[in-house]
Amino acid sequence: MTxxxxxxxxxxxxxxxxxxxxxxxxxxxFDEPKRSPIQHVQHFLHxxxxxxxxxxxIASVLIFxxxxxxxxTPFNLTLIVQQVTIIGILGxxxxxxxxxxxxxxxxxxxxxxxxxxxxxxxxNLGVPSVLAIPIGLLCxxxxxxxxxxxxxxxxxxxxxxxxxxxxIFFALVLWLSxxxxxxxxxxxxxxxxxxxxxxxxxxxxxxxxxGSVAMLLLFIVFxxxxxxxxxxxxxxxxxxxxxxxxLSGINTNRVLMSVYAVAGGLCxxxxxxxxxxxxxxxxxxxxxxxxxxxxxxxxxxxxxxxxRGSIIGTLVGALIVGVFRSGLNLSGVDVLWQQFAVxxxxxxxxxxxQWLRKVSA
Amino acid sequence: xxxxxxxxxxxxxxxxGLTKRYGKVVAMNHADFDLLPGEILAVIGDNGxxxxxxxxxxxxxxxxxxxxxxxxGEPVHFTSPIDAQSKGIEIVYQNLALSPALSIADxxxxxxxxxxxxxxxKYLKMLDKKAMHKIAREKLNELGLAxxxxxxxxxxxxxxxxxxxxxxxxxxxxxxxxxxMDEPTAALGVKESRKVLDLIQDVRARGMPxxxxxxxxxxxxxxxxxxxxxxxxxxxxxxxxxxxxxSDAVALMTGAMQPPKAALV
Numbered sequence: 001m002t003x004x005x006x007x008x009x010x011x012x013x014x015x016x017x018x019x020x021x022x023x024x025x026x027x028x029x030f031d032e033p034k035r036s037p038i039q040h041v042q043h044f045l046h047x048x049x050x051x052x053x054x055x056x057x058i059a060s061v062l063i064f065x066x067x068x069x070x071x072x073t074p075f076n077l078t079l080i081v082q083q084v085t086i087i088g089i090l091g092x093x094x095x096x097x098x099x100x101x102x103x104x105x106x107x108x109x110x111x112x113x114x115x116x117x118x119x120x121x122x123x124n125l126g127v128p129s130v131l132a133i134p135i136g137l138l139c140x141x142x143x144x145x146x147x148x149x150x151x152x153x154x155x156x157x158x159x160x161x162x163x164x165x166x167x168i169f170f171a172l173v174l175w176l177s178x179x180x181x182x183x184x185x186x187x188x189x190x191x192x193x194x195x196x197x198x199x200x201x202x203x204x205x206x207x208x209x210x211g212s213v214a215m216l217l218l219f220i221v222f223x224x225x226x227x228x229x230x231x232x233x234x235x236x237x238x239x240x241x242x243x244x245x246x247l248s249g250i251n252t253n254r255v256l257m258s259v260y261a262v263a264g265g266l267c268x269x270x271x272x273x274x275x276x277x278x279x280x281x282x283x284x285x286x287x288x289x290x291x292x293x294x295x296x297x298x299x300x301x302x303x304x305x306x307x308r309g310s311i312i313g314t315l316v317g318a319l320i321v322g323v324f325r326s327g328l329n330l331s332g333v334d335v336l337w338q339q340f341a342v343x344x345x346x347x348x349x350x351x352x353x354q355w356l357r358k359v360s361a
Numbered sequence: 362x363x364x365x366x367x368x369x370x371x372x373x374x375x376x377x378g379l380t381k382r383y384g385k386v387v388a389m390n391h392a393d394f395d396l397l398p399g400e401i402l403a404v405i406g407d408n409g410x411x412x413x414x415x416x417x418x419x420x421x422x423x424x425x426x427x428x429x430x431x432x433x434g435e436p437v438h439f440t441s442p443i444d445a446q447s448k449g450i451e452i453v454y455q456n457l458a459l460s461p462a463l464s465i466a467d468x469x470x471x472x473x474x475x476x477x478x479x480x481x482x483k484y485l486k487m488l489d490k491k492a493m494h495k496i497a498r499e500k501l502n503e504l505g506l507a508x509x510x511x512x513x514x515x516x517x518x519x520x521x522x523x524x525x526x527x528x529x530x531x532x533x534x535x536x537x538x539x540x541x542m543d544e545p546t547a548a549l550g551v552k553e554s555r556k557v558l559d560l561i562q563d564v565r566a567r568g569m570p571x572x573x574x575x576x577x578x579x580x581x582x583x584x585x586x587x588x589x590x591x592x593x594x595x596x597x598x599x600x601x602x603x604x605x606x607x608s609d610a611v612a613l614m615t616g617a618m619q620p621p622k623a624a625l626v
Contacts, residue, residue: 047515229486230474233463237471240462247458249443249472307462359518 045352046359049301049308052352053316056299056345060320064327071330074206081212084322085277086111086286088215089270090293091300091314092222093263098297099226100239100259101306102151102158107267108289109169110143114268116173119182119281122191129193137268143169144264148257166290173283182281198276211273216315218266223311235259240307295342296321299349303357320345371434373398373539373570374419379428381414388414389425390594396539401561401571403581403602406591407614413543415591416574420452420541421445432538449537455544457528461517466490466497468516469531500534501526504563522553529560539570546580558584578607590614 035043045051065072090107097104118136121127127135143165150161187194197211226232234255237245246252275281300317302309321342328338376394380387388411396402406412417423419430421439430437432448439445442452459468470493476482477489497512506526516524525545532540545561546554561584565571575581581588582602590597590613597613598620605621612618 043518046518224485228488228490230476230488231486233467233471233474233488236463237460237467240460244456244458244460245471247442247452247454248460248468249446307460 042356042359046356049353049356050310050313050316053299053301053313053320053349057316057320057323060323060327064323064331068327068330071327074204076326076330078206078208078212080319080322080326082209082277083325084296084318085209085211085215086270086274087289087292087296087321088315088318089218089266089273090289091296091318092218092311093266093270094290094293094297095300095302095309095311095314096222096226096235096259096263096266097158098239098294098302098304099235099306099309100256101242102239102256102259103162103294103304104147104158104260104263105162105290106143106147106166106169107263107270107293108286109166109173110140110264110267111271111274111289112283112286113143113169113173113176114140114271115275115281116177116283118194118272119187119191119275120176122194123182123186123281126190129191132191133193133272136271137265140268140271141261141265144261144267145257147264148260151260152253152256177281177283179283181283184279187275187280194272195276195279197273198279209277211276214269214273218269219311219315226311231255231258236307238306292321295346298353299345301349301353303353304350305357308353308357317349370398372396372431373433375431375434376415376419377429377431379415379418379425379430381418381423381425387594389418391428392591392595394419394589394596395599396570396572397587399565399568399570400586401565401573401584403573403575403585403588404591405575405578405581405588405610405614410591410614411594412574412591414594416541416543416572419445419572420450446535450539450541451532451536452541453525453528453532453543453545455547457524459516459524459528462515464513464515465501465519465527466494466512468527469493469497469500469534473535496534500530503567504530504533504560506530506560520553521549522556525549525553525557526560529557529564533564533567533569536569539572540564541572541574543574544576545573546575546577554580578611582607582610590620592616 070076090111093107094104114136117139118132121135122129122132147158147161147165150156150165151158197209197214199210200207201210202208226235234245234250237248237250238252238255242252245255274286278285296318297309297314298304298317299320300309300313300315302313324341324345325338328341329335372395374394374396376392379389379392379394381389390411392411392415394415404412404416414423418425418428419439421442421444424438424440430439432450437448439448446452460471463471475489475492475496477487481487482489494512501512504526516527519527529540529542529545532542542561545557549557558580561571561573565584573581573584585602588600588602588605588610590600590610592614593616600610600613600621602610609618609621613620
């Protein structure tokens, strides 16, 4: 619009702006400044952050396939998927929370607590499995809601809240279980449905577990929820700029509360899957599950600062860790170098994230 | 006097005797406020005059201790900005309240997304991205922001003026009663300011009343139909920008001059 359509008698453009009459008249031009090839790459990756982990995954599969014996077998590849099942599901929970610019150190503790509740009720106390499992899942949701309540109502930092609840939930695990594991044969006898996700089936000459199928389905469900529902958009908005989200009419506390509760439920579900995978209920298992889940999320390209990332990236991140572990193992490399490689991957992934975030500056 | 003045009906928003105290500090002292249909009302005042408290009161961010607010003649009590938003009042905040990592389309509909019809919407809560993109494109076109090629572009890749354009488009698209703009040109360069000023006039040309808060006197005098001068927690006077000089307005604002008899209120 030009001044001609302004109200009559209105002061015209200020003198110092007179030179602007010769300039462009669009209200906002979206012309792209000249970019170097590296900036092109930076912008492309910024818009498609999952590309980096996907490329790393494909490259690592090809490299280990070439150098390690027996890597490229259906057996080994499906074994990798089985090995990342638990961390993958915990990774979904962790992704939701990290997208809100939070962190959850208690995911594995919630998971183990839920397995102890399910196993204790279903096996030791003889409660029917159809009751024991929902109670275990509710226990996970309640744990997540406690985290969410402390983060929203008391405005405590998520790191501190979940550092505390991590310890508390593990203490509850030891108290409820008395430090005792529940043996595999007892589960088979009392509550075989607890091992539902340990079931296997053959497909194309490879062996799959129902647990890994459940994990893949959960990834699809949460990809849908994050990308195709208002709640999903709000999760991103709250993590990106909480103030702006609130001013846009989003109830940020309700979003955060629901994220922590859903994450707790996912952890409990991961516990049910873990009983099938491990075969028993052990209070001493998965002590580093929280850090492994954070590793998968970070390597998958999700930003620890919130608002940026994707759920598919987390699946890819978990698979990258699995591929490195398996590949280095089959190549006969010492276990310590697996730790070394995963550590290097985390640092590289965060460095790439920092570089990509400069696009907006 | 501009043409909007002659067609005066009920004020879109009428505030009377608005008072807000914070302990012993009186931020707002029986302030009055009138926004007329179709006008740009500029609100000016020295720092600490309480204009931001008053503007917050009319858009729900501050609940006044005393006084009444009428929206189109109906008494209203806003308890939050969301409450005011639901009654058709949109605010363009100085910090824009956009989500940088989300796209232009996502930002336009943030907090009021459209769901699909039928099963997908009802049970799967699926968003109707097609409809939202279509409306977003229309709204941006209406305001001459058609050069935005890619509605999926992330807001963080836009310049300051472009972001302001998105924020103004969002307010204009959803406002039913009026739009409040807080320092819309404060962070912008000369050329981008010009574009945003044109954009504001476009919004007014479509009949939408605007409350403009600005410290930039040239911009105020160019855009405003009436200027509300706030001083010591209350409305000092309302003046016609065509009948007063910029320096007199500043003198009134700072207390160096008493309101002239020709003042509108």
